[in-house]
Amino acid sequence: MAISLDDPKKLTGLRDQAHQVAMNMLRPISRKYDRAEHDYPQELDLLAAMIDGLSESGASNGAGAAGVKRDHPENDGDDGRVRNGANLASVLGIAEMCWGDVGLLLSLPRQGLGNSAIASVGTAEQQQRFGDVWASMAITEPDTGSDSARIRTTAVLDGDEYVLNGEKIFVTSGERSDAVVVWATLDKDLGRAAIKSFVVPKGTPGMTVERLEHKLGIRASDTATIRLESCRIPAENLLGSPEIDAGQGFAGAMATFDNTRPLVAAMAVGCAQAALDLTRDLLARAGVVIDYDRPAVTQSAAAARFLQMEGDWEAARLLMLQAAWLADNRKANAMEASMAKAKAGRMASDVTLSCVELCGAVGYAEGELLEKWARDSKILDIFEGTQQIQQLIIARRVLGLSSAELR
Amino acid sequence: MLLLRNLRPGGRHGIAEGESRDAIGYAVAAINRLARSDLLDRWGLRRQAEQAVFTITRGGFRTATTAGRVFGRAGRRGRGGQRAVRPPARGVFDLSPTEDEQMLVDVVTELAAEVIRPAAADADAACAAPAGVLKAANEIGLPLLGVPESLGGISEERAVMAGTLVAEALAKGDLGLAVAALAPGAVATAVATWGTDEQQQTYLPAFTGDDVPAAALALTEPRPLFDALDPRTTARRDGADLVLDGVKSLVPRGAEAELFVVGARLDGSNVLVLVESSAAGMSVEAEPAMGVRAASLTTLVLEGVRVPESNILGVLDGTPGHAYAECVRLSRLAWCALSVGVGQAVLDHVTPYVKEREAFGEPIAHRQSVAFMVADIATELQAMRLLTWKAAARAAAGNDFSREVGLARTLCADKGMRIGLDGVQLLGGHGFVKEHPVERWYRDLRAIGIIEGGVLV
Numbered sequence: 001m002a003i004s005l006d007d008p009k010k011l012t013g014l015r016d017q018a019h020q021v022a023m024n025m026l027r028p029i030s031r032k033y034d035r036a037e038h039d040y041p042q043e044l045d046l047l048a049a050m051i052d053g054l055s056e057s058g059a060s061n062g063a064g065a066a067g068v069k070r071d072h073p074e075n076d077g078d079d080g081r082v083r084n085g086a087n088l089a090s091v092l093g094i095a096e097m098c099w100g101d102v103g104l105l106l107s108l109p110r111q112g113l114g115n116s117a118i119a120s121v122g123t124a125e126q127q128q129r130f131g132d133v134w135a136s137m138a139i140t141e142p143d144t145g146s147d148s149a150r151i152r153t154t155a156v157l158d159g160d161e162y163v164l165n166g167e168k169i170f171v172t173s174g175e176r177s178d179a180v181v182v183w184a185t186l187d188k189d190l191g192r193a194a195i196k197s198f199v200v201p202k203g204t205p206g207m208t209v210e211r212l213e214h215k216l217g218i219r220a221s222d223t224a225t226i227r228l229e230s231c232r233i234p235a236e237n238l239l240g241s242p243e244i245d246a247g248q249g250f251a252g253a254m255a256t257f258d259n260t261r262p263l264v265a266a267m268a269v270g271c272a273q274a275a276l277d278l279t280r281d282l283l284a285r286a287g288v289v290i291d292y293d294r295p296a297v298t299q300s301a302a303a304a305r306f307l308q309m310e311g312d313w314e315a316a317r318l319l320m321l322q323a324a325w326l327a328d329n330r331k332a333n334a335m336e337a338s339m340a341k342a343k344a345g346r347m348a349s350d351v352t353l354s355c356v357e358l359c360g361a362v363g364y365a366e367g368e369l370l371e372k373w374a375r376d377s378k379i380l381d382i383f384e385g386t387q388q389i390q391q392l393i394i395a396r397r398v399l400g401l402s403s404a405e406l407r
Numbered sequence: 408m409l410l411l412r413n414l415r416p417g418g419r420h421g422i423a424e425g426e427s428r429d430a431i432g433y434a435v436a437a438i439n440r441l442a443r444s445d446l447l448d449r450w451g452l453r454r455q456a457e458q459a460v461f462t463i464t465r466g467g468f469r470t471a472t473t474a475g476r477v478f479g480r481a482g483r484r485g486r487g488g489q490r491a492v493r494p495p496a497r498g499v500f501d502l503s504p505t506e507d508e509q510m511l512v513d514v515v516t517e518l519a520a521e522v523i524r525p526a527a528a529d530a531d532a533a534c535a536a537p538a539g540v541l542k543a544a545n546e547i548g549l550p551l552l553g554v555p556e557s558l559g560g561i562s563e564e565r566a567v568m569a570g571t572l573v574a575e576a577l578a579k580g581d582l583g584l585a586v587a588a589l590a591p592g593a594v595a596t597a598v599a600t601w602g603t604d605e606q607q608q609t610y611l612p613a614f615t616g617d618d619v620p621a622a623a624l625a626l627t628e629p630r631p632l633f634d635a636l637d638p639r640t641t642a643r644r645d646g647a648d649l650v651l652d653g654v655k656s657l658v659p660r661g662a663e664a665e666l667f668v669v670g671a672r673l674d675g676s677n678v679l680v681l682v683e684s685s686a687a688g689m690s691v692e693a694e695p696a697m698g699v700r701a702a703s704l705t706t707l708v709l710e711g712v713r714v715p716e717s718n719i720l721g722v723l724d725g726t727p728g729h730a731y732a733e734c735v736r737l738s739r740l741a742w743c744a745l746s747v748g749v750g751q752a753v754l755d756h757v758t759p760y761v762k763e764r765e766a767f768g769e770p771i772a773h774r775q776s777v778a779f780m781v782a783d784i785a786t787e788l789q790a791m792r793l794l795t796w797k798a799a800a801r802a803a804a805g806n807d808f809s810r811e812v813g814l815a816r817t818l819c820a821d822k823g824m825r826i827g828l829d830g831v832q833l834l835g836g837h838g839f840v841k842e843h844p845v846e847r848w849y850r851d852l853r854a855i856g857i858i859e860g861g862v863l864v
Contacts, residue, residue, distance in 0.1 A: 001503040001504070001505055002494060002497065002501060002503075002505050002568070002800075003501060003503065003504055003508075003799070003800050004497065004498075004499060004500060004501050004804070005500060005502070005797035005800055006498070006500070007500065008498060008499055008500045009498025009499070082499055082501045292809050292810045292812075292813030292814070293636055293735070293736070293813060294634055295632070295633075295634055295635075295856070296817055298632050298634050307813065307817050308817055310814055311794070311815070311817040311818040311821075312818065314794055314811070315790035315793065315794050318790065318793035318797060319793065322502060322789075325501075325502060336789075339785070339786045339789055339790075342786055343786050390782075391778070391779040391783070392775070392778070392779075394782035394786060395778035395779060395782040396778075398754075398758060398781055398782060399758060399761070399772050399778060401762075401772060401773070405773055406772065406773055406778050407773075
């Protein structure tokens with residue numbers, strides 16, 4: 001054991017591979033699907049097939065966009081004590097793919113956040129059964145956003161089926177996915193512990209996709225509204241245990257977030273890196289020299305600003321790697337996952353907006369992608385828990401306060 | 408007119424050049440000057456304690472550097488010195504310290520909590536570190552941390568990571584005392600890292616013995632927009648000697664130091680030069696500052712100081728200026744680690760405070776505006792720590808770390824200052840008075856990004 005925070009040697013191949021895919025597959029169609037908001041990016045089917053092939057061949061652990069996967073111990077032993085496994089592979093790969101395009105990454109078939117939920121809380125049998133399903137994630141409701149303990153969608157057991165009723169909004173890839181992981185309550189009176197997640201296959205009678213949103217950014221990603229009216233699914237589609245365990249509280253369903261928040265941090269890190277890379281190049285061509293050895297105050301204002309942004313970016317990236325490393329090594333990471341998302345979310349907004357400012361009209365016009373990244377980045381400080389929700393989680397952990405004490 | 412010249416604006420008393428005084432202004436200034444005259448002190452109008460501090464710490468009281476010990480020349484000139492081995496890089500992302508590092512951190516953490524923290528407030532007021540604290544630091548071998556085993560030091564490997572973790576743990580006790588305790592080690596580490604055989608044999612035995620000398624790495628200079636890579640202190644060759652001229656600022660324990668490593672410009676490149684305090688032409692002046700006061704900061708003036716040319720460090724290590732630039736980077740790394748330690752002290756202090764302090768019928772921690780400040784301190788602090796560790800691990804493995812340490816320094820200076828500000832703010836008026844240490848941490852954290860040298864890992 002010895003401290004080292006460089007990217008793990010065994011994952012640099014995967015990272016670089018994802019970078020090549022992002023550069024050669026996603027960037028060329030990035031602006032196209034920003035403009036054609038609701039068109040399906042058909043190019044991604046080929047890419048998804050390629051990723052499946054790579055995973056199948058074992059040539060690549062996750063191929064950059066696999067979401068959360070349970071570790072395969074035989075692949076993850078490093079020196080027998082410290083693991084650099086699937087979680088690190090995922091954040092490194094996703095960051096690179098989002099350096100390409102966040103919206104397209106979110107649209108990749110079979111790589112949805114619902115898949116992360118299945119991996120996080122599903123049983124081994126369920127992971128097997130839903131392994132090839134492209135699953136999106138439905139949590140938010142028209143009247144319930146951050147306060148996800150108060151969702152109103154209900155699930156009622158009727159024989160060997162659950163009957164779901166309710167309305168879900170902001171479902172990423174809701175129209176294109178094969179199935180939707182729906183959060184619903186078994187008993188509104190029993191609070192958080194009664195909230196469970198259910199896999200609802202597309203085409204199930206009673207489930208309709210109602211509307212596609214028009215958005216500020218990540219326009220390549222479809223965002224749907226889903227209505228459930230007496231929608232019946234097999235009882236074995238409830239992910240994890242059907243028991244309402246008051247002691248466990250919200251922990252079951254919320255465990256999904258411990259795994260997805262580092263992934264959103266990775267999206268922010270990738271998007272911000274895209275802006276930083278291009279801005280560094282544009283500034284260099286404008287004659288701005290950035291020197292890591294000289295004090296920022298002795299350099300140009302643009303260089304000083306860039307150094308501050310790059311420092312924040314590197315810091316967010318390391319928090320992201322820390323959260324993933326903890327997960328790989330089976331250590332609790334709820335607070336660190338929130339730290340990574342909080343820091344990366346605010347960093348990405350600051351960096352992408354500042355890069356537009358530094359590059360002036362070149363940054364603001366659609367001729368370059370800087371303005372797009374400044375629109376795309378905003379959602380990363382919102383979904384999977386806003387900045388403020390992350391601050392609440394961190395503060396409760398640091399201060400040792402309950403959600404009743406610090407509301 | 409001595410009086411009028413002293414009263415003229417231009418950088419004294421914080422008055423900018425553009426200001427001008429009228430007749431009333433001069434009269435007020437003259438009365439003020441009388442009020443500050445030593446006559447008042449002779450009449451006994453000031454309290455004894457106040458006067459003691461005043462006399463010790465005010466500027467303009469310049470003395471010769473301490474006579475110091477004689478470092479007997481030994482070893483072979485021109486022969487390369489010994490070098491610590493580099494730990495092999497494993498290519499595995501890992502946040503766990505080695506067992507040896509953890510043991511060291513545990514010992515230092517105890518020292519910081521049991522010895523350093525209790526002494527911090529008085530040391531800050533007195534602008535001096537108590538002998539007992541320095542003795543305890545020497546006893547656990549802090550000055551030898553950067554010295555390889557073969558030269559009488561502690562570690563077989565180049566202990567950059569250990570040094571970083573130790574600096575963090577020490578500063579959690581107190582930054583000023585940490586700098587005072589680490590100052591001799593900075594010089595020993597420089598000699599061990601870049602010294603020739605002669606330099607190592609001549610100077611290191613004093614540091615590995617029982618009577619460790621005070622010593623200081625002097626890099627900072629007193630001017631706005633100071634750039635450590637552009638020192639104005641000059642060295643010129645004269646026969647077999649170097650002649651040094653210039654002024655170094657914020658030098659820890661300069662008045663008692665027996666050996667200095669001084670940064671200077673020689674023939675267009677930057678060099679580190681070993682200068683014994685007994686050399687003619689050296690003088691030292693107290694330079695108390697906003698913070699880091701326990702480190703007895705001084706201004707070091709070099710006027711025609713002669714040392715043998717063989718006193719240059721790092722002549723056999725890479726291109727001219729290489730050792731100097733590495734030294735600047737490793738010193739900045741140490742300052743980053745110190746800022747992490749102080750930041751942790753702030754977090755550990757405000758956490759129980761906001762839970763106990765009540766307002767409007769409940770602990771203030773129950774309010775989001777308070778709780779979110781704590782959350783941000785915790786988040787940014789961890790970010791500072793990880794970036795500092797990344798730079799340290801790269802340095803330890805012998806990889807280029809200029810980017811990482813540059814970014815770490817920017818982050819630690821910005822976010823460290825923010826943590827200092829919020830630490831005081833969270834305690835409100837109680838944070839502003841010396842009843843709590845947060846006002847000291849506020850002053851200390853401003854040093855990051857300003858002081859160059861003094862400490863080294």
